Amino acid sequence: MDPKVSRADRDLRKMLSEKRIKSVEDRSVGSEIFDQQTLKTLYKMANSGYLNILNGAISTGKEANVLKGIHEDGHFLAVKIYRINTSDFKKMQYYIQGDPRFKVRTTHKRQLVYAWVNKEYRNLKRSLEAGIVVPKPIISQNNVLIMEFIGDDDGNPAPILRNKAPENPEKAFESVVTSMKKLYHEAKLVHGDLSGFNILNNNEEMVIIDMSQSVVVDHPISRELLERDIDNIILDFKKFGVSASHEEVKQKILG
Incomplete structure (x- = not known):
């Protein structure tokens, strides 16, 4: 086993242990979304200063979970994590094929999800530049997208x-x-x-x-x-x- 990967996983799991998630449902969701590759991605983001703590769920969807993150300066973030195993690949293919911005092998599931997340990042950025009120995208990497948190200063997310x-x-x-x-x-x-x-x-x-x-x-x-x-x-x-x-x-x- 690569000792660097092992240490990175331990460090990230320590960071993730600070989440205030108490219900059985949330724990089972956590084990589902934090696979090895996602842990590595989150660790790189944390190590690059984009994220310090993950602090519970904002929303849970069919394909992705949005978690509340905290930056090292204390401001809140929205961390969207797409689940590779449960993503609707047929739907992703339907929307991504025909988009000239993306050339991806749609038979490769992980590549397709990564392109999908990058697509959301680019769509948000494009919308923001056009003056539309959307969450500001901060970084997209693999199956993780970090965005502006929409809610109050106490960390309560805005309702749909x-x-x-x-x-x-x-x-x-x-x-x-x-x-x-x-x-x-x-x-x-x-x-x-x-x-x-x-x-x-x-x-x-x-x-x-x-x-x-x-x-x-x-x-x-x-x-x-x-x-x-x-x-x-x-x-x-x-x-x-x-x-x-x-x-x-x-x-x-x-x-």
Whole structure:
């Protein structure tokens, strides 16, 4: 056994031991996501000064877990870890094929996941540069993405829109539609999975998240995805009392 790898694993496991995770469910998830390669990746990130402590779960998805990280200067981070074994590779292939930015052997599962994570990093960066409110991406490496933490100073994450109705639904709706328009015309992207589950209500500011599946506007499926995003947003905001037609929203976005 390589002694350097062994020492790195011990150091990282010591860092990970500071997580305040107490439930059986969280412990089982932890053992699932912290495989050998992920441990090495996290160790390199920690050793490079990007991360100091992992401190519990923010959210758990089908393919990835988002954990709360703490930088050495004390500010919070969001650490998204994609699970290699449980990722939906067919879905990843569907979204990544046809994107000219990525040339990857889609039969190689680990390579595909790494490209998927890098895709989310680049989509977030592109969106941020276009003036869209998204978490600032900090670094992407292998199956780990470190981003800006969206929440309060005490480390409480902002709730998703589905769980926190906006005080002014009309204003929130217009904000989301404006973000979709900027995304399309300035970032040249379509989100592809936009709904109340992928929007945070951060003190009434609508923050777009989960952009791994987002595609460039000249991608063969971009228009199909845009139509679906519009339907999802209309349906979600209808629950808050906002009424809008598909054609009306589409016209606002496409101009």
